[in-house]
Amino acid sequence: MAQRVTDTFVFKPIGIIHTPFKKIEGIPIQGSLCPEMRGWIEVFQEFADGLQDVDGFSHLILLYVFHRSEGFRLITKPFLEETPRGLFAIRAPKRPNPIGFTVVKLLRREANRLDIAGVDMVDGTPLLDIKPYISAIDAHTDTKDGWISGKMRSDNGKRLSDSRFIE
Numbered sequence: 413m414a415q416r417v418t419d420t421f422v423f424k425p426i427g428i429i430h431t432p433f434k435k436i437e438g439i440p441i442q443g444s445l446c447p448e449m450r451g452w453i454e455v456f457q458e459f460a461d462g463l464q465d466v467d468g469f470s471h472l473i474l475l476y477v478f479h480r481s482e483g484f485r486l487i488t489k490p491f492l493e494e495t496p497r498g499l500f501a502i503r504a505p506k507r508p509n510p511i512g513f514t515v516v517k518l519l520r521r522e523a524n525r526l527d528i529a530g531v532d533m534v535d536g537t538p539l540l541d542i543k544p545y546i547s548a549i550d551a552h553t554d555t556k557d558g559w560i561s562g563k564m565r566s567d568n569g570k571r572l573s574d575s576r577f578i579e
Contacts, residue, residue: 421545425470425477427524428537429451429476429535429537432451435534439534449530450527452527455526459524460523466542471541472528474528474542477510478511479537482506484508488504490502495559514532
């Protein structure tokens with residue numbers, strides 16, 4: 413039987429993401445802006461067999477829980493701007509379903525451990541899923557960047573989070 417849109421879904425983490433960031437403030441606002449930031453993933457043993465062949469990919473898409481975020485506002489100020497924007501037009505961590513994603517570089521796999529670079533999450537983040545980044549599918553060239561167009565080049569070094577999503 414198909415599930416209804418109003419059903420509740422429960423997710424079980426498949427692992428834990430370890431990073432040097434112990435608090436939310438000061439984390440890179442996007443992993444690709446700080447590709448040198450390293451971390452590692454501990455995939456729980458019951459899911460370790462699923463890592464077979466993952467080391468053939470240079471990059472991975474991580475889906476995880478913003479486990480330290482509570483509540484949300486549908487209109488809020490994003491990083492890099494003071495103009496309030498719609499929540500679904502920004503990547504703020506405070507969301508109705510606090511799910512984050514980051515594309516990371518896979519440096520090395522050893523058993524159920526993945527060493528990665530380009531991290532932008534707090535230490536101890538619950539990992540929901542790993543998907544391979546496939547350039548022929550995931551890299552688009554016919555894109556528009558909406559309100560953020562040009563801001564990534566002129567961010568004045570603002571590549572780390574501030575306190576706006578801590579409250």
